[in-house]
Amino acid sequence: MFESEMVAVDFSKQLCIAKYNSSASPDSVFYQDLVLGDGQGVATGDVLEITFTGWLFQNGSLGQVFDSNVNKEQLLRLKLGSGKVIKDWEDAMIGMKRGGRQFLLIPPALAYWPLGEAEGIPPDSTLAFEVEVKWEKVRVSKELAETMVRISQIQQRLICLQKQGMDFHSQLNEALTELEGHSALVNLLHAQLAELEKLSDLKSRYQEVNLIGMQLEEKVAGLDVELAYHHVQIENLDKVRIKAKLQITQLQLEQLRHQKQEMDLHSQVTQALTESEGHSALVNRLHAQLVELQKSSDDIKSRYQEEQLIGKQLDEKPSALGTLLAEDEDEEEVSLKDRPPPTPLFDDDDDDNDDDDDLYLLG
Numbered sequence: 001m002f003e004s005e006m007v008a009v010d011f012s013k014q015l016c017i018a019k020y021n022s023s024a025s026p027d028s029v030f031y032q033d034l035v036l037g038d039g040q041g042v043a044t045g046d047v048l049e050i051t052f053t054g055w056l057f058q059n060g061s062l063g064q065v066f067d068s069n070v071n072k073e074q075l076l077r078l079k080l081g082s083g084k085v086i087k088d089w090e091d092a093m094i095g096m097k098r099g100g101r102q103f104l105l106i107p108p109a110l111a112y113w114p115l116g117e118a119e120g121i122p123p124d125s126t127l128a129f130e131v132e133v134k135w136e137k138v139r140v141s142k143e144l145a146e147t148m149v150r151i152s153q154i155q156q157r158l159i160c161l162q163k164q165g166m167d168f169h170s171q172l173n174e175a176l177t178e179l180e181g182h183s184a185l186v187n188l189l190h191a192q193l194a195e196l197e198k199l200s201d202l203k204s205r206y207q208e209v210n211l212i213g214m215q216l217e218e219k220v221a222g223l224d225v226e227l228a229y230h231h232v233q234i235e236n237l238d239k240v241r242i243k244a245k246l247q248i249t250q251l252q253l254e255q256l257r258h259q260k261q262e263m264d265l266h267s268q269v270t271q272a273l274t275e276s277e278g279h280s281a282l283v284n285r286l287h288a289q290l291v292e293l294q295k296s297s298d299d300i301k302s303r304y305q306e307e308q309l310i311g312k313q314l315d316e317k318p319s320a321l322g323t324l325l326a327e328d329e330d331e332e333e334v335s336l337k338d339r340p341p342p343t344p345l346f347d348d349d350d351d352d353n354d355d356d357d358d359l360y361l362l363g
Helices: 005-022 085-093 141-178 183-338
Strands: 030-037 047-058 061-068 077-080 101-105 126-136 341-344 360-362
Touching: 005 030, 005 183, 061 183, 085 126, 141 183
Parallel strands: none
Antiparallel strands: 030 101, 047 061, 047 077, 047 126, 101 126, 341 360
């Protein structure tokens, strides 16, 4: 996933810084493994040799380096739990392995708050450390350590007994030489010889203890082989875990990409639905207008047909009226030619004059 180990280390540092900055009021140590290391994790009481670099954490990022032993001959040796360094720094280192690297961010309340105890550290300062375990003391189980102490004590006692036996043999030889004629002394020497025979029993017990020691050494060798096998298994598990972490990170990135694509698709669908609703409303409005236009067109067409019929009737009516008028004029002319002069019915004036007020009988 990463181009190099340096890029992965820088990414892990930035991840830890982002977690610290996103916390409203940090009240605990934030730490991130940069390199896992090899072997068994360290525990309280182990003696370590480490390299470290300390920064002032200012304005949400790494500031000035206030202390470091990187590229120096003298490493920092400490016993976990002894209080030689900041307590929460020691607690965060529990479980680290040889060659492992870790990045820590310690808030002021857990560092040198409220007073800066180290040179170059202002009060109320957040501190950042990068730590690497260079060496760890091999731990021996408590039972095995007690057994080895007992073997050492027994060996010391056997050496003392052997020395006493040699002294008794020397004294016996001297006594036999000087007191060969004294039977009582000889009896006494025989008694001392019996004591020396008891010492031979101690010698057999020493051989038994020595055999037990050899068996314990074989057992320790077997434990060393088993421990080496477990170390190999742990290294393989670490590799599998790193690979699993990388795969999980890739899956998380893939999930983020799919979520973004889903959000984009959802936005497009929402926009399309909005446009579709607008188009549907427009289609409904145009359909209503079309219905109204069809209805108006039908009305106008019907009115046009009526007006056309009326116009046609009006066109036919003048010609019919002209024909009727012509016929009436012809009839009137004929009737006027054939009509006799009017005959008066009576004369109001009783004279012979034909005035206008006389009544006529029209033919």
